[in-house]
Amino acid sequence: MGAPKQKWTQEEEAALKAGVIKHGAGKWRTILKDPEFSSVLYLRSNVDLKDKWRNMSVMANGWGSREKARLAVKRVPQVPKQEENSMALGNGQSDEELVDTKPVLVSSDRVQVAAPKRSIVRLDILIN
């Protein structure tokens, strides 16, 4: 079993989004063949792109049903990971970058453990 599971990276998500903006949703094979994205998505199939876009769209809408303060107000003795990617479809315009504001802030009354880990601040690849 050589497929433990393959999680999507932020680079891949950004490439997918850019591909949809450029070619349109539904043109998965076209996006995949575009040399601009194939370097990032080369190990994904067109079906993978379709599935991922479905998941991203669902998330972008109303954040689900049973999630609310559950994930946010979780007291974790660790460093809360915060990574959120904006997910919205552009109107076909050139530049568009929605910034999702996720004010998830775990503010413990006590001193929180320091963060020895390196925060991963990744910027989306340039498109257009």
Add this chain to the structure above:
Amino acid sequence: MGAPKQKWTQEEEAALKAGVIKHGAGKWRTILKDPEFSSVLYLRSNVDLKDKWRNMSVMANGWGSREKARLAVKRVPQVPKQEENSMALGNGQSDEELVDTKPVLVSSDRVQVAAPKRSIVRLDILIN
């Protein structure tokens, strides 16, 4: 209030084991639809089967109770984690023979491993 939490009976566990032997681990829905086991497992869902098999497998591994599991280390932005979990079938007695839990015959075409090794799967182990 509404979820009494139903514990697994011996009959259900036995049916699950037999189902895995017959159809292979991972074919939870298939096991559930098999009339041979549905009479016992009709209260369970495919996810229940999967979860129960996970718990049983952990026990079979000899996880004892003397391990300091570090459940930290969430996701590090580097080095893909690699998990390897071996699954053992059979009773919880001293048996170090790993049994391939693949169904005897799968769908013909698949990304089958290019290894024509034909391990003789022993199926003598059965319900306790």
Add this chain to the structure above:
DNA sequence: CGTTAGGGCTAGGGTTCG
């Protein structure tokens, strides 16, 4: 035949309860 849309299933982490 290739591709896409959609439903279905599984794997794995997370959460709750005892």
Add this chain to the structure above:
DNA sequence: TCGAACCCTAGCCCTAAC
């Protein structure tokens, strides 16, 4: 605290339709 049972859902598979 720990573990069994249960929940949530991203990723993957199957099938029909085009």
